Amino acid sequence: MARRAKKLAALMVAICLLLAAFAQAELIERGNLFVKFEGGIAPTALPRHTKAPISVSVDGTIRVLGGERTPALRFITIAINRGGTIDTNGLPTCHRSQIEPATSQEALEACGPALVGEGRYVGALALPEQISFPLQGRVLAFNAIVDGQRAILAHVYGANPIPNSRILVFRIRKSSGTFGTVLSAALPARLNRHGYLKRISLNLRREFVYNGRERSYLSAACAAPDGFTVGVFPFVRVGMTFADGRKLASTLIRTCRVKKERD
Secondary structure, eight states: OHHHHHHHHHHHHHHHHHHHHHOSEEEEEETTEEEEEEEEEEOOEEOSSSOEEOEEEEEEEEEEGGGOOOOOEEEEEEEEETTEEEOOTTOOOOOHHHHSSOOHHHHHHHHGGGEEEEEEEEEEEOOTTSOOEEEEEEEEEEEEEETTEEEEEEEEEEOSSSOEEEEEEEEEEEOSSSEEEEEEEEOOGGGSSSEEEEEEEEEEOOEEEETTEEEESEEEOOOOOTTOSEEEEEEEEEEEEETTSOEEEEEEEEEEEEOOOOO
16 A cells, blocks of 8 residues: 555656646746746755755746737736845845946946845837837846835836836835735836836745854755655746736646755
8 A cells, every 4th residue: 555655646746747847938828918937946956854945936827819008917926935035134225215226237336235036027009099118128136125124126227218227116025825025016006107017036045144154045955745845836926917907817736856965
């Protein structure tokens, strides 16, 4: 019986790995609105019992059938598996007044020591009775404290067709259950009154030294079951809420490999 149970468990793990291999991107739809979510961690080889530095990447692409304008994004959440932790002890912080308004270079000069990630965005600007203009630019993520709570200031800047600078505030809170850390940001109408988002990506990673110790903004272990060297886990749950009330969310399943620890 024990041998049969072990074989069954191995089969289940193999099936989960196969499904995870095909689930690198999740396409979610509500009516004619489609959102494709992608993302992952690096490296995927991690210790079993101790946490190691990682990077977390998330990518969302928004499409509407028929070439219609996508509804404005009003709220975004990124919930990270409880196996991953955020450490900001000793990490410099950035204040909104330092980077608003600012170009990407000016923001880095003002808050470079607080940088915890980067990304890109693609959108469009549609002024009344005018053709749409493409927008694209850089996203810089800075460690911050907002209203006494840990946060990320996402500085969004693009130079074409006109210079434009915005700040998205991702508040960070702890949660119980599968996803232990939740990042959430509201996008009020004044931020994108005449614009709409097509794609946004963000990669979070930062290693630093505090009190003589090496630290990482994000760290995790590979909690594979005993006797297995590969683990399958719900990596992140991403959700988007749009101005027309539609909500799209998806959970990305990923794998990790147990890294041999030094004696």
